[in-house]
Amino acid sequence: MNRVHVHLISLSLLLLCNAVKAAAEVVVVVGKNSPMESLNSHEISDIFLGNATALPKIGKVMPLDRSEDRLRAAFYQDYTGKNLPQIKAHWAKNIFTGRGYPPKVVSSIDELRAILLKNPTAIGYTSPDKVDGSMKILIMK
Amino acid sequence: MTQMLSYKVLALSLVLIADLAIAEEAVLPTEEAPASYEANYARGFSDVFKFSGFGTLGVAGSDNDRVDFISNLTQPNGAGYTRDWTATLDSRVGVQLTFLPTDKFSAVLQVTAEQDWDNSWNPDVEWAFLQYALTPNLSVRAGRMVLPLYMFSEFRKVGFALPWVRPPNEFYNVPNHTVDGLGVLYQRRFGAVNYTFYGTYGEDDSRFPGDVHSKAREAFTLSNTFEYKDTSFRASYGRAKLTLEDLDDFFAIYRNFGPEGEAIYDEFSIRDREYSQLALGVWHDPGKWFAGGEWSRGFSDSFIQPGDSWYITGGYRFNKLTPYLTYSKTRRDHGTTPHLSGPTLAPLNDLLFTFVGPIRQSTITVGTRWDFAENAAFKVQLDHIMTEENSNTLFTNVQPNFDEGDSVNLLSLTVDFVF
Numbered sequence: 001m002n003r004v005h006v007h008l009i010s011l012s013l014l015l016l017c018n019a020v021k022a023a024a025e026v027v028v029v030v031g032k033n034s035p036m037e038s039l040n041s042h043e044i045s046d047i048f049l050g051n052a053t054a055l056p057k058i059g060k061v062m063p064l065d066r067s068e069d070r071l072r073a074a075f076y077q078d079y080t081g082k083n084l085p086q087i088k089a090h091w092a093k094n095i096f097t098g099r100g101y102p103p104k105v106v107s108s109i110d111e112l113r114a115i116l117l118k119n120p121t122a123i124g125y126t127s128p129d130k131v132d133g134s135m136k137i138l139i140m141k
Numbered sequence: 142m143t144q145m146l147s148y149k150v151l152a153l154s155l156v157l158i159a160d161l162a163i164a165e166e167a168v169l170p171t172e173e174a175p176a177s178y179e180a181n182y183a184r185g186f187s188d189v190f191k192f193s194g195f196g197t198l199g200v201a202g203s204d205n206d207r208v209d210f211i212s213n214l215t216q217p218n219g220a221g222y223t224r225d226w227t228a229t230l231d232s233r234v235g236v237q238l239t240f241l242p243t244d245k246f247s248a249v250l251q252v253t254a255e256q257d258w259d260n261s262w263n264p265d266v267e268w269a270f271l272q273y274a275l276t277p278n279l280s281v282r283a284g285r286m287v288l289p290l291y292m293f294s295e296f297r298k299v300g301f302a303l304p305w306v307r308p309p310n311e312f313y314n315v316p317n318h319t320v321d322g323l324g325v326l327y328q329r330r331f332g333a334v335n336y337t338f339y340g341t342y343g344e345d346d347s348r349f350p351g352d353v354h355s356k357a358r359e360a361f362t363l364s365n366t367f368e369y370k371d372t373s374f375r376a377s378y379g380r381a382k383l384t385l386e387d388l389d390d391f392f393a394i395y396r397n398f399g400p401e402g403e404a405i406y407d408e409f410s411i412r413d414r415e416y417s418q419l420a421l422g423v424w425h426d427p428g429k430w431f432a433g434g435e436w437s438r439g440f441s442d443s444f445i446q447p448g449d450s451w452y453i454t455g456g457y458r459f460n461k462l463t464p465y466l467t468y469s470k471t472r473r474d475h476g477t478t479p480h481l482s483g484p485t486l487a488p489l490n491d492l493l494f495t496f497v498g499p500i501r502q503s504t505i506t507v508g509t510r511w512d513f514a515e516n517a518a519f520k521v522q523l524d525h526i527m528t529e530e531n532s533n534t535l536f537t538n539v540q541p542n543f544d545e546g547d548s549v550n551l552l553s554l555t556v557d558f559v560f
Contacts, residue, residue, distance in 0.1 A: 096296050
């Protein structure tokens with residue numbers, strides 16, 4: 001009986017750890033009508049850094065950036081491994097070598113919601129508490 | 142008591158498992174996906190026309206008044222001999238207009254103004270090309286492009302995108318840096334590796350101090366970049382046929398001195414002579430710090446010295462401060478070269494040496510970048526430049542009283558900005 005307890009407790013701890021890890025500060029979201037369900041971290045990073053403009057089976061996608069610095073910093077750190085000065089330098093490099101422009105910036109969660117609803121191929125990000133029925137969270141593969 | 146705890150733990154576990162199961166289920170698409178999902182937003186004016194710019198305001202001072210330090214071969218003078226302190230080394234401004242009428246088509250025009258070969262600040266066209274995306278991975282370009290010779294070549298003038306005040310001088314001093322012609326850009330992800338190919342083909346006419354014209358013909362560059370996580374590897378190859386008529390005329394003078402003179406002309410002529418180079422680079426940037434380096438080897442059929450150049454650099458990010466350290470070195474040497482015999486002709490040999498003698502120089506650079514604003518950075522940098530005996534240098538306006546083997550200290554202060 002004691003051994004079972006220990007097993008259960010360790011299992012629970014393992015699951016808790018996973019759940020804490022999964023409870024990210026920032027989640028990647030699409031509109032509720034979007035055909036997108038999941039992406040891997042390379043895809044997210046490629047789309048937001050301009051290395052890719054399209055996804056297989058989906059076609060051209062529209063990344064949406066945010067104006068809030070703390071949210072941006074957390075998103076880029078978690079999903080691309082880069083800090084904001086690196087992101088700035090990345091775009092300075094890309095813009096002035098003709099390789100592209102940074103994603104369109106939305107200034108509020110309402111604006112994000114509106115664009116996601118209208119564009120099934122738009123991808124944005126937000127803190128988990130701002131997610132509502134008009135959006136769905138993309139599963140990270 | 143323990144029984145209750147067990148139940149609670151079990152219940153919690155089940156809830157968590159259920160959560161995960163729901164999350165798993167959500168991966169499956171709930172309905173059949175339509176054939177195409179073109180983003181149905183209208184392109185506004187600001188999506189079609191983009192206006193951007195960059196610039197640097199800088200001053201630099203040298204402690205050696207017998208040579209001028211210059212930051213590229215186009216500059217007729219710099220810090221040291223002409224002036225102790227100068228704002229002309231690094232100061233520049235660039236503006237860019239990008240036209241994006243459709244997802245597939247774009248046009249880029251970038252104009253920069255900086256100290257030119259004739260001391261003017263006349264604007265130069267740095268980039269002017271039309272680009273068409275044949276597929277999401279493959280694009281073709283036509284127009285003027287900056288040669289993708291090295292890791293930082295294409296944006297070497299955008300100080301804000303560089304960790305240093307300027308790219309390492311021993312490595313980045315290239316005569317012709319743009320080309321008018323065609324380009325192919327291919328990008329593809331292979332699992333964890335992001336691969337980019339960029340090739341250019343075309344020709345170029347550039348002017349240098351003293352109204353020296355440099356023509357590059359049949360110039361092509363192939364560059365390959367592999368990015369894996371925080372590390373990128375780069376390999377490139379470039380080749381061009383170069384003509385510098387004014388210099389060729391100078392070497393032709395030696396033809397008046399018999400077979401030895403003919404041999405000199407044959408060896409150093411720069412009329413339709415090939416120059417090629419191989420370059421390798423590696424860069425690692427996990428965010429908190431960066432380190433990298435590049436190496437190149439040049440092969441020459443003309444007076445331009447063949448040889449190796451390299452640098453290594455690294456920096457650490459303390460919040461908004463990024464101090465860095467660089468060591469760069471170049472050794473370019475023809476080896477044994479033809480010369481005129483006879484003591485009376487020694488001045489002609491000396492003159493020849495100033496053009497074709499070996500170039501050996503190295504620099505230790507220490508500096509820091511301060512990201513004091515969203516779109517601007519301040520940098521302070523000290524370069525300790527070491528020359529060698531029986532060697533030429535990358536300085537200009539070298540005075541007779543400059544001793545080979547002397548060193549030069551250069552202090553640079555810049556503000557880089559983008560808009």
